[in-house]
Amino acid sequence: MRPFNYTNAKNKEQALQSYTSTSHYLGGGTNLVDLMKEDVERPDQLIEVANLDYKNIIKKEDGGFTLGGMLSNSETANHPDIRKNYPLLSMAMLSAATAQIRNMATNAGNLLQRTRCPYFYETSMPCNKREPGSGCGAKDGVNSLHAIFGYSDKCIATHPSDMCVALAAMDAKVEVQKVGGSSRTIDFSNFHRLPGDQPEKDNTLEHGELITAIHLDKPKFSDHYYYLKIRERSSYAFALVSVAAGLQIKSGVITKAGLAMGGVAHKPWKFTEVEKFLEGKKPNKVNFEAAAEMAMQDAKPFEGNKYKVEMGKSAIVRALTQAYERKA
Secondary structure, three states: OOOOEEEEOOOHHHHHHHOOOOEEEEOOOOOHHHHHHOOOOOOOEEEEOOOOOOOOEEEOOOOOEEEEOOOEHHHHHOOHHHHHHOHHHHHHHHOOOOHHHHHHOEHHHHHOOOOOOHHHHOOOOOEOOOOOOOOEOOOOOOOOOOOOOOOEOOEOOOOOOOHHHHHHHOOOEEEEEOOOOOEEEEEHHHOEOOOOOOOOOOEOOOOOOEEEEEEEOOOOOOOEEEEEEEOOOOOOOOOOEEEEEEEEEEOOEEEEEEEEEEOOOOOOEEOHHHHHHHOOOOOOHHHHHHHHHHHHOOOOOOHHHOHHHHHHHHHHHHHHHHHHHOOO
16 A cells, blocks of 8 residues: 555544545545555545544434434444334445444445446556546446446446435435535435546535535335345345335325435436336336336446346336335
């Protein structure tokens, strides 16, 4: 590893003021340290933020909850309030990585994971995300794990997080702190970016902004939910395709739907139009199959990942069916 300076921030002000263009915030380090070992990330300074006072889960007056950015994934997923009110989120988080990694990884850090594209990790190969302008090795290479939605000529990588797929389905919001004491809140659908001409930018954070909280609306899917993760092996593997499905059902009719997919795009892929299609309809196989066809109609696979289209359709039907039948 290359040498770097280490700053153990005592508070958010110190963390923000210490940040430079060559700094990285350090939470659990479960992704960043790996990237430094592989010589993909080369920070001159690491700013320790895992000990900052953002480790609580707080119920808001409107019935929603706030998740501290520095709380571990394990603490979040296993918290009684999250298991009761947001079981979709808990289920997604507990499907990720291993217990040891979940114990270290922070909520904020989970949002900032970088792609697991092998061309990104292999520094001898071209990768516009790692080295802008060098090309995309995956486009004409081995692309079985890559995007079928929202990619560009510059990058076809996918986002690896399970937690983020559930947050997208739930319309979460991300709170970030800025230098000078001000803050802003970002709708989750606008937090991650599509690659466009700048695939090196994974998200819409501005220089030095620090994620301190994730805001969840009043629970909608605590009864009917399911997170389906299809992977090459049963543990410690990233999703080929994943689906977060939440349904609110009253009098036999879907009144609210949340649907997002992982493993298919540069960001968690939310199916807003499909959600609208489902609302007002009965939760049955015919409507679920129609929703799946609608969701995958704009998919543009490569030669190596054509399987994701049919797999995606089946996964959506299965996730919606499991969500409906969970407490029906």
